[in-house]
Amino acid sequence: MKPTLLLTAVLATLPALRSSAADIQVEKSGSVLHFSAGGKIICDYQMEAGEVPEGVAAVFKHGAHLHPVYSPSGKLVTGNHPEDHRWHRGIWMAWTKTEFGESHPDFWNQGKGEGKDKSGDQILAEVRFDKLDKSWGGVDGGGFISRHLFLDHSHAPDQKVLSEMWQVAVAQKELDGKLTNIIDLTSTQTCATDKPLRLPKYHYGGLGVRGNQAWNPLDAVTMLTSEGHDRLKGDSTKGKWVHIGGQVDGMPAGMAILIHPSNFRFPQPLRLNPKNPQLCIAPSQDGDWSIEPGKPYVSKYRILVFDGVPDAEWIEAQWAAYSKTK
Template identity: 40%
Template structure:
């Protein structure tokens, strides 16, 4: 009878057990950077499936894991400079919260815990009243929402109908003797079209999409494709932040569609752009702060590693920080800061002309932080350091 009771208790213990250790142990050693909610990369091969995998530290704190390509996985954690942490790899029976992505004809919607963070527009939504169809385009990020649900961006503003949340385009160009303008679409010489979403992923650490855009020269009949552009967007599933914020990455890659180079002469703007909320119109309604301590009055045509743009929406202060990766072309990149409108652009052509040539990609990477309230320079600097020098444990 005692043996039977012991067997029953052991069986109940197995059934109640919510985790099982996977064979690997992981050691993560930080360098000299303070890392807050850092995306940490390490080698880990999936065994018995990729779902519900966590790192477990000595204090029984669990860190969700998401698998990547090439034998790597990632998690999100905070680390002090020089800190070393050891983990067991465990598999839980119950799944935790995930970053999600859902697709409609008009939008790829990224959500965390049921709340939308951003959307990727496909060009299928109805145009606002007063906007001609020549301005229609997709392949840009809108809406962009703060943790309290405030919108930090605008789309098709009537004074600049070609501005769209976060978007990319080139303005002054030379291509086969013509001058297509992919930015000012009202000129009808160039346009950017959304071609589709290739891959999506949803997981405990991030949700992502890979999509394609195409740049067309409209100054010739038939219209000629000039560039193929790939976008990768990742929205991260942050937890336990003292001040709530959203974090997402954009990587864009451009390559020629023909053997003809695309020349980009020196110009004031062109590259990656941001258009702020309509309530931020007017020189006193949007606030700019750069990594070099400059603002709207003296920041235009200077360079920066990051810029924070903010303003009030329904009386509440909110904003977005744009981090420019140090590997970007001409980093730290020059900026276009508009004197009266909530418009910003990282604009490599400001520093002189260059070319996109056959067989060589143009690559640009940016990280975005969205939160309510005043910008914190110390926090932003720490986030840029972490982005610029990612922790990759090999």
Template identity: 30%
Template structure:
């Protein structure tokens, strides 16, 4: 009889846990709106993924057009953390991840600086749309010499997970790459490329801060390697930000950082990037797949180094 009661109790606990997990997931919904897939929590938009091509403002070179990026990204309270098409860099698109200096078919191609007309990244199709995320195919297209050839395929998977703390949620991002042809794709060492975040125009050197896992700040973090990078600042009358986490299985981990200088454009605009190939090349061979995993801890309020490290340790245990 005792064994039966124990089994019953265990089953009851499992059912409760499953119910809570299902309830937590159901808080997040997805909906297509005006060319974006919008992920919402309790009907409040948190993350918008732009799958339709977005053109720059009238009068600006149309080569700056792009699709396949995240904007806006919002804190749980609705504060916007990202920015697109700023006048200083029309090719900046919120949260996005092109490669800047590559070698393909005997020629160098830049997929980051769109005005060059050498390459771009575009949304091709959805593989899957869930309540709490999506998987989309991004094509890295060579435009140079009118080739219009897809050189690299990238499957981008994004998933939102609510937290027990209503002031926080996480975004898991997985980028899986494979050559689109029988030719290798070589990412060459360069000072900026990869998983980048152009932050809100609200932030300057007066009201924001950056801290890396190695203890470096905005003053000296650029070029250093880190497991995580914390970016936070004033948002209206409140405070908030996001913690960028690099998975230990990533190529060249801990990853080099690209952090804009304190005096960028005098006022100190904010840009942060895990630049995987800042200090080394990375070869993609045909027939093989290559994966990068990141997590964003998006929050209202403030985070410190101790809590940031705890988040990374938890993330590092995932596959």
């Protein structure tokens, strides 16, 4: 084929390729980035700590997370400030059992204490939004790059432990016949001092996902791992992907979290909470490790949000495609 004809043939395919992906709009409102397609919200990125619901202690204010997250039809799939765990926050990254010098900052249970409502008198450690580098939208998708700080307040105020960069891409596409909202999340964590963050063996901490509060009853949420396990058999096992879902307004919806094969300790250990709709990708389950100075810790996940019940064969095919990306 002549070069001119070849170029014409390639250009002719572009409208078809673009029609398979939605135009993503991004809007900044205060400290929230809203991503939408066709007038429906895909997800929000909460930057600075947002307000808590009425009756919830202010110590539980938190940011640096994704919530709400919706399916293509507009079904809410994430939860925030749930009554049983006020520190759960949509989709987030945090470590639980840690050692930083002589300190033991817990970045997961932010605001937790011994009070009647499980609130503390002060925040001893937190993941705090630092700055937004950029955000974008358009026919090629949307996204943002931002910075977070892991801060230890237990010995000195605002002691920096880790610096984190989030690189997030947002899209809506037909994937093998299923309309899907896609969130690609890459977290890069680096030591903020010359001291490592040691992470002893522990059953959770890492990427956290809290499901819709409507899934809170034990029989209202379903979980499925790449190895075919449900929430009970799948807890403390390893997987390439994991799905969480349930009924929302009388229809099934949920999200599959795909784990990139380049991630530390892949296939990664899973914490599937037996008491509420929450899961965690938890590398510390496999034993002691640490994030060392000069050695960035990079973790990559693709979150597929869709309507309907999970199809293991379809999710596996999407993971296979994702596994080939860099």
